[in-house]
Amino acid sequence: MKPTLIIGGGIVGLFSAYFLQKEGIEVTIIDKTDLLDNCSTGNAGMIVPSHIIPLAAPGMITKGISWMFSSKSPFYIHPRLDLKLAKWCYLFFKAANETQVKKAIPFLKNLSLLSKALYQEFRQEHPESAIALVEKGLMMAYQTESMEKEEVEFALLARKYGLEAEILSPEDIRNVEPNLELKARGAVLFPGDAHLDPGALYSFLKSYLEEKGVKFLTKTQVLGFEKSGSKVDAVLTDQGKIEVAKILFCGGSWSGELAKMLDFSLPMMGGKGYSFIQENTPEIKQATILTEQKVAVSPYGETIRFGGTMEIAGTNQSINMNRVRGIFESINRYYPEFQAKFPEENQIWKGLRPCSPDGLPYIGFAPGYSNVLVGSGHSMMGISLAPATGKILAELHQQKGTSMEIQGFEVGRYS
Numbered sequence: 001m002k003p004t005l006i007i008g009g010g011i012v013g014l015f016s017a018y019f020l021q022k023e024g025i026e027v028t029i030i031d032k033t034d035l036l037d038n039c040s041t042g043n044a045g046m047i048v049p050s051h052i053i054p055l056a057a058p059g060m061i062t063k064g065i066s067w068m069f070s071s072k073s074p075f076y077i078h079p080r081l082d083l084k085l086a087k088w089c090y091l092f093f094k095a096a097n098e099t100q101v102k103k104a105i106p107f108l109k110n111l112s113l114l115s116k117a118l119y120q121e122f123r124q125e126h127p128e129s130a131i132a133l134v135e136k137g138l139m140m141a142y143q144t145e146s147m148e149k150e151e152v153e154f155a156l157l158a159r160k161y162g163l164e165a166e167i168l169s170p171e172d173i174r175n176v177e178p179n180l181e182l183k184a185r186g187a188v189l190f191p192g193d194a195h196l197d198p199g200a201l202y203s204f205l206k207s208y209l210e211e212k213g214v215k216f217l218t219k220t221q222v223l224g225f226e227k228s229g230s231k232v233d234a235v236l237t238d239q240g241k242i243e244v245a246k247i248l249f250c251g252g253s254w255s256g257e258l259a260k261m262l263d264f265s266l267p268m269m270g271g272k273g274y275s276f277i278q279e280n281t282p283e284i285k286q287a288t289i290l291t292e293q294k295v296a297v298s299p300y301g302e303t304i305r306f307g308g309t310m311e312i313a314g315t316n317q318s319i320n321m322n323r324v325r326g327i328f329e330s331i332n333r334y335y336p337e338f339q340a341k342f343p344e345e346n347q348i349w350k351g352l353r354p355c356s357p358d359g360l361p362y363i364g365f366a367p368g369y370s371n372v373l374v375g376s377g378h379s380m381m382g383i384s385l386a387p388a389t390g391k392i393l394a395e396l397h398q399q400k401g402t403s404m405e406i407q408g409f410e411v412g413r414y415s
Contacts, residue, residue: 132300363392
């Protein structure tokens with residue numbers, strides 16, 4: 001019997017396999033890496049229904065231009081002669097307007113809420129250690145008047161769309177974060193958000209799938225496809241040919257290259273991010289985003305992860321130490337008492353978040369194909385949106401009605 005082949009062993013690929021194996025589908029996952037360290041293992045691990053505004057928001061154009069002149073800025077596009085980058089930037093510019101954002105908000109919100117509900121179900125079905133979901137919300141801390149205005153406006157917008165948002169004073173922040181000073185003018189708390197340890201989740205899920213009979217073929221490079229009409233019959237790899245019943249593209253930042261082999265367009269750029277672990281001394285308790293620097297703070301008891309930057313870098317995986325220093329310097333800017341230590345290069349995690357130009361993922365059937373599905377382009381919200389994406393792909397695979405409307409995630413919107 002021919003398997004369903006998932007190309008890409010990140011968290012979206014694993015959750016797709018998780019829901020497919022529940023349906024009794026034979027699944028094989030292939031990945032060109034060894035799956036020991038990828039974009040799914042070292043990110044901030046935040047589950048964020050509050051993040052209803054896509055990356056391609058109106059203000060990002062102005063901010064992006066100003067950030068271009070700082071080697072430590074939160075967002076950076078390295079200017080270079082690259083037709084793929086030029087096309088992506090043009091599409092990003094076209095999408096960064098209020099009309100497109102208003103269209104995107106309901107889709108992102110519903111996908112996020114579905115994912116959080118699925119995480120809660122997952123926690124009930126598996127050991128607590130498998131997910132260690134911390135449901136204490138996410139705090140957006142700000143130091144400047146301009147950022148206060150932006151965050152409060154966003155809190156009011158979130159409330160308009162039915163999300164809970166609390167505006168905190170410095171005194172309120174001290175109650176949330178009692179162990180050390182958080183130097184902030186104020187904050188917005190989103191109680192419906194959560195966070196988890198992405199590495200622990202990924203490790204558990206991979207082991208669980210292996211126990212359930214899902215096959216993993218690592219260090220396997222896709223070279224091409226054999227197709228007949230609207231169907232792909234086999235995937236050609238450097239390890240041989242694999243005949244398939246259906247295919248799921250969950251290849252992250254490389255999904256655009258896979259799509260090109262099947263003659264449809266899937267604009268995608270890798271948005272490089274960095275993170276590192278520190279001893280949590282004095283203990284920070286609340287998951288937080290330091291808004292001026294766009295740095296994510298994810299506490300796990302005795303340890304804590306700091307992460308950030310969005311460096312549009314294609315598939316370049318080198319470490320830019322100035323970007324890491326920008327994250328590091330923000331720590332004591334907000335937490336002056338925290339005992340931060342600059343990490344060695346081998347202690348720094350890096351990952352390429354797959355960014356679509358409009359900030360919305362691609363979820364659904366590939367244009368022109370009856371047995372090719374796509375789940376990619378989740379930007380910095382891969383962990384947050386993976387369960388919902390996996391469930392929807394499994395529903396489409398089984399020709400069932402989907403758990404939510406997915407028109408906004410149309411795979412062929414740039415074809």
